[in-house]
Amino acid sequence: MSTFEEKFGTTPDGSWRAPGRVNLIGEHTDYNDGLVLPIALPNRIVVTASRRDDGRIAVASTGHKGITEFAIDELTLASVGDWAAYPAGAAWILRESGYAIGGANLLIDSDLPSGAGLSSSAALLCATSVALLGLHGIDVDPAEVARLAQRAENQYVGAPVGLMDQMASMCCTAGHALYFDIRAMSTDQIPFNPAADDLALLVVDVKAPHRHVDGEYAARRKSCEQAAAELGVPALRSIAYDDLDNALARLHDHVVRRRVRHVVTEIRRVEDAVALMRAGRLREVGPLFTGSHASLRDDVEITVPELDVAVDTALEAGALGARMTGGGFGGCIIALVAADAAESVLAAIEKAFAEHGFTAPSSLAATPSAGASRLS
Numbered sequence: 001m002s003t004f005e006e007k008f009g010t011t012p013d014g015s016w017r018a019p020g021r022v023n024l025i026g027e028h029t030d031y032n033d034g035l036v037l038p039i040a041l042p043n044r045i046v047v048t049a050s051r052r053d054d055g056r057i058a059v060a061s062t063g064h065k066g067i068t069e070f071a072i073d074e075l076t077l078a079s080v081g082d083w084a085a086y087p088a089g090a091a092w093i094l095r096e097s098g099y100a101i102g103g104a105n106l107l108i109d110s111d112l113p114s115g116a117g118l119s120s121s122a123a124l125l126c127a128t129s130v131a132l133l134g135l136h137g138i139d140v141d142p143a144e145v146a147r148l149a150q151r152a153e154n155q156y157v158g159a160p161v162g163l164m165d166q167m168a169s170m171c172c173t174a175g176h177a178l179y180f181d182i183r184a185m186s187t188d189q190i191p192f193n194p195a196a197d198d199l200a201l202l203v204v205d206v207k208a209p210h211r212h213v214d215g216e217y218a219a220r221r222k223s224c225e226q227a228a229a230e231l232g233v234p235a236l237r238s239i240a241y242d243d244l245d246n247a248l249a250r251l252h253d254h255v256v257r258r259r260v261r262h263v264v265t266e267i268r269r270v271e272d273a274v275a276l277m278r279a280g281r282l283r284e285v286g287p288l289f290t291g292s293h294a295s296l297r298d299d300v301e302i303t304v305p306e307l308d309v310a311v312d313t314a315l316e317a318g319a320l321g322a323r324m325t326g327g328g329f330g331g332c333i334i335a336l337v338a339a340d341a342a343e344s345v346l347a348a349i350e351k352a353f354a355e356h357g358f359t360a361p362s363s364l365a366a367t368p369s370a371g372a373s374r375l376s
């Protein structure tokens with residue numbers, strides 16, 4: 001008997017997947033109307049589902065005991081807590097937005113490490129959304145599903161995240177990075193195949209414990225919004241790179257000034273990285289990664305010793321560039337390396353971690369993969 005039948009006593013009607021992501025460059029820019037460049041990972045969340053006709057949703061996970069059950073019509077903000085708040089939030093926003101989803105049994109399975117900064121929250125929201133919509137025969141544009149998933153995370157779960165992770169999970173395509181302009185809501189698929197240039201992208205989970213992540217993320221966002229208000233612009237995207245010094249001179253708080261400098265220079269780094277990739281000069285993107293890391297460390301102040309040691313060690317071991325990726329305070333680094341140096345760079349990071357007494361890191365395959373889809 002399958003796990004689904006054991007949990008729910010019935011057979012599934014289908015299953016849907018949504019992947020996690022790593023962002024190549026463009027960090028803490030999405031909530032400033034900026035630019036981002038994520039790839040989707042092969043690691044994903046799968047939701048296997050069957051329809052119910054009683055208007056209730058039952059959620060189980062292969063990783064947790066028990067079943068959480070609620071009536072869709074009775075869902076109110078914060079009525080479901082813990083990890084089940086994510087599938088509940090997805091159902092809540094779909095109903096709030098007028099989509100006629102009905103009852104469902106949902107079994108969640110994941111090979112995406114949670115807490116590793118690979119966007120397992122967005123993947124769970126997106127996978128649940130596409131499962132609920134698909135189960136009830138409702139066709140919704142992927143970018144709209146991403147926006148709904150973001151609203152669920154903002155309003156139901158209470159995390160003030162931007163739109164990058166949901167868009168990566170919904171809109172990435174295999175073999176490409178997703179160049180996403182948040183202000184324009186436009187996307188472009190940028191071919192990304194490091195192996196073609198004898199390169200490799202390492203993704204290393206530094207296994208650092210997350211520390212005060214939610215409050216720190218919200219504080220970064222608030223500083224940026226405060227700066228935009230002081231400068232009289234709708235979002236920091238409006239500050240042109242060539243006008244940065246002028247904008248900085250108008251801000252009095254030195255912390256806010258540093259946050260602004262990061263956002264404006266990081267948006268420029270994304271533009272430069274995309275131009276280099278389009279010109280077939282991926283190797284030269286390395287220094288932009290390293291510049292991004294320095295900016296996140298010094299101006300945004302969201303790195304931790306494990307991230308800095310991993311990046312510094314990768315560079316000392318010959319990486320062309322390296323940076324933390326994701327929200328910060330733990331998670332993963334990425335490093336662009338010559339393909340034949342991948343193993344020695346990884347070995348150097350492992351050795352450095354042992355010497356520092358850090359938990360041993362682990363690495364993932366960074367194959368650029370497709371966004372959410374129906375599996376069966």
Ligand code: GAF
Pocket residue numbers: 026027028029030031119161162163164165326327328
């Ligand atoms: C987290 C958030 F969810 C994203 O929206 C983004 O802001 C990212 O941190 C930083 O770039 O993953």
